[in-house]
Amino acid sequence: MDLPEEYKKGYKDFLNAKIDLSKRPLIPRDETSYWVEIVINEIKKENKEFHCLDLFSGSGCVGISILKNINNCFCDFGEINDDFIEQIKINLGINGVNGKIIKTDVFSNIDSSYDYILANPPYVADERWEEVGEDVKMFEPKLALLGGTRGMNLIRRFLKEAKTFLKDNGKIFMELDEDQMNDIEEIVKDKYSSYQFFKDQFGKYRFIRIEK
Numbered sequence: 471m472d473l474p475e476e477y478k479k480g481y482k483d484f485l486n487a488k489i490d491l492s493k494r495p496l497i498p499r500d501e502t503s504y505w506v507e508i509v510i511n512e513i514k515k516e517n518k519e520f521h522c523l524d525l526f527s528g529s530g531c532v533g534i535s536i537l538k539n540i541n542n543c544f545c546d547f548g549e550i551n552d553d554f555i556e557q558i559k560i561n562l563g564i565n566g567v568n569g570k571i572i573k574t575d576v577f578s579n580i581d582s583s584y585d586y587i588l589a590n591p592p593y594v595a596d597e598r599w600e601e602v603g604e605d606v607k608m609f610e611p612k613l614a615l616l617g618g619t620r621g622m623n624l625i626r627r628f629l630k631e632a633k634t635f636l637k638d639n640g641k642i643f644m645e646l647d648e649d650q651m652n653d654i655e656e657i658v659k660d661k662y663s664s665y666q667f668f669k670d671q672f673g674k675y676r677f678i679r680i681e682k
């Protein structure tokens with residue numbers, strides 16, 4: 471089994487940002503860049519100052535591309551793993567942008583409120599681990615992928631707590647797997663004012679936009 475191209479090359483281009491992968495975080499996916507580009511366009515339209523949180527940050531690709539593409543935006547980065555925290559620092563430097571990095575277990579060390587919370591949590595269901603490609607299983611971090619039973623452990627914690635960390639009119643964008651839509655709907659339907667699921671560029675439901 472060969473090392474993935476992106477680890478060999480050492481970086482991935484992601485929405486005008488160069489994302490170094492030397493600490494071996496999850497390789498940023500095209501499905502992620504698809505919804506992050508939608509967020510960028512939404513924020514740009516509103517043309518005011520925004521404070522974002524990129525939670526489950528890994529390489530930092532989500533928040534760093536926001537900072538690279540939008541001028542009046544501030545971003546905090548939340549991540550549990552020390553190597554990936556180092557990776558985010560490296561990527562902020564390479565891309566010439568600034569952000570606050572917070573070592574946190576979901577929201578445990580977060581104490582601000584945000585206009586946008588952007589999240590790509592580990593969401594592969596434990597019971598579907600066998601279906602994951604051999605190269606992914608061999609080379610990419612399990613911590614970045616596995617989400618417990620039905621892949622819902624971190625998603626559930628995240629959605630239950632996130633509302634407290636949103637400003638009035640704050641929004642959440644979260645990546646997901648189609649199989650999780652019913653479980654997610656059960657959590658958000660009474661808790662948030664509105665929500666909508668969206669498909670990715672390959673026609674699969676891949677993310678949800680939630681309004682506080």
Ligand SMILES: C[S@@+](CC[C@H](N)C(=O)[O-])C[C@H]1O[C@@H](n2cnc3c(N)ncnc32)[C@H](O)[C@@H]1O
Nearest residue numbers: 498526527528549550551575576590591592614
């Ligand atoms: C799916 S990866 C997303 C990485 C990056 N945001 C992206 O889109 O490519 C999930 C990240 O969440 C981190 N993580 C796992 N458990 C966490 C927790 N309890 N609190 C915060 N971060 C966690 C992992 O280390 C990993 O970097």
